[in-house]
């Protein structure tokens with residue numbers, strides 16, 4: 149039996165634009181709450197939100213924004229992010245998500261590469277002075293939130309008929325969103341996504357979580373990423389559920405307070421967010437929680453189990469995917485066994501196909517064998533914005549997206565992510581999947597979080613190194629103590645040679661660990677520059 153799986157579905161794909169889908173929800177659930185911004189106390193019903201979305205949409209039309217124009221949004225989470233998302237969708241402008249952690253030169257790159265027509269930007273957040281950075285790159289077509297320029301934009305309104313005409317001229321296969329993604333390495337590439345891509349992905353995530361208009365979804369994950377704007381916003385609005393914004397960026401305390409006070413039924417996060425929340429969970433009433441999603445990087449089994457038992461998230465799901473696939477390709481189902489819901493990334497999504505291929509031969513591997521996961525279906529992006537060569541490297545002639553993730557598939561189609569192709573450690577000819585060692589070390593009572601990398605080694609090519617964050621109050625572990633813990637339980641070649649105790653890992657804003665940066669730091673720390681040079685040569 150080969151590692152190929154596709155999912156039949158009783159529910160058909162949605163064949164409509166995001167604007168049409170949103171307006172159908174407004175018709176059905178106009179009086180129900182749609183959006184709550186906890187830090188300011190602002191709230192909107194669907195009817196109210198639709199009216200404000202239209203105000204922004206008609207303002208953009210009055211400003212001359214044409215179908216297909218790129219409109220950037222550079223802001224941490226706040227209600228205007230959502231307004232701009234749905235307003236640009238209604239007028240067929242392509243929303244360019246700009247990472248709130250970007251600095252001037254990264255902004256400059258995406259502004260130029262996308263050919264940005266207009267940027268809507270926050271003024272400041274934490275240490276970021278967005279206005280100073282926009283001015284530094286000399287970009288002029290910019291509107292700032294909390295600023296007279298935003299009021300001025302909204303003051304000019306195109307007639308309602310023009311909005312209706314524009315909406316009627318759109319097709320659901322049009323590009324509607326560019327998300328710059330570099331995974332954890334390399335220059336950002338603009339994954340270009342259509343209405344059809346992201347509306348359906350959000351919709352089916354919501355379907356599998358059994359969302360209805362009674363659900364209230366707490367989103368501490370960033371809107372600029374699919375996790376927030378697709379699995380969160382589109383997942384909720386396609387079902388009439390309510391989006392709750394706990395804070396502009398992740399704060400564990402504010403998140404749990406929002407769940408409690410807003411009686412949320414669903415909570416999203418990357419693993420590191422849930423780890424931070426677990427330390428505080430006992431102080432809050434989380435009894436309204438039912439479901440939620442952990443995703444974005446490998447979800448440790450122990451953390452999943454604690455989220456079920458200590459945060460009351462009985463139906464929590466794991467999603468696996470990437471920006472280029474809208475993002476979700478596989479997901480656990482609410483009626484999967486606890487084992488499968490914690491130890492796998494579930495099965496292929498409805499209407500999607502996945503296969504696992506040998507990285508060299510490209511042949512589909514037998515079930516149980518590791519290889520590169522590929523995805524095909526409605527969810528595969530249109531391509532990288534104006535980079536046909538990079539698109540062709542990622543999407544083959546048969547329309548399979550090659551993810552760069554290593555995975556296995558069991559006899560029932562459940563998928564396990566064992567690592568990134570680039571992160572696989574090869575020690576003395578043995579392939580080592582860091583994930584396996586990480587899972588094992590998570591079972592140590594003093595370890596709160598752990599990441600395993602390969603570092604250069606003269607003799608074996610690579611050696612295993614573990615970076616460990618200790619649980620509060622625990623003594624830092626020595627390399628000897630870690631090796632003792634592993635002895636007899638892990639094959640000798642998988643036992644970490646080096647151990648490094650830290651307070652945090654180098655991370656992207658979406659909670660992805662920067663293993664490349666960890667390796668660079670480790671080379672310095674361990675004085676392995678010479679071995680590194682030889683290995684690269």
Ligand code: AMP
Nearest residue numbers: 443444445446447467468469470471565
């Ligand atoms: P992004 O495009 O930023 O969403 O990053 C996608 C990458 O995140 C994938 O290619 C995987 O390497 C990783 N990833 C996402 N979800 C999971 C998951 N549930 N388990 C393991 N890795 C994941």
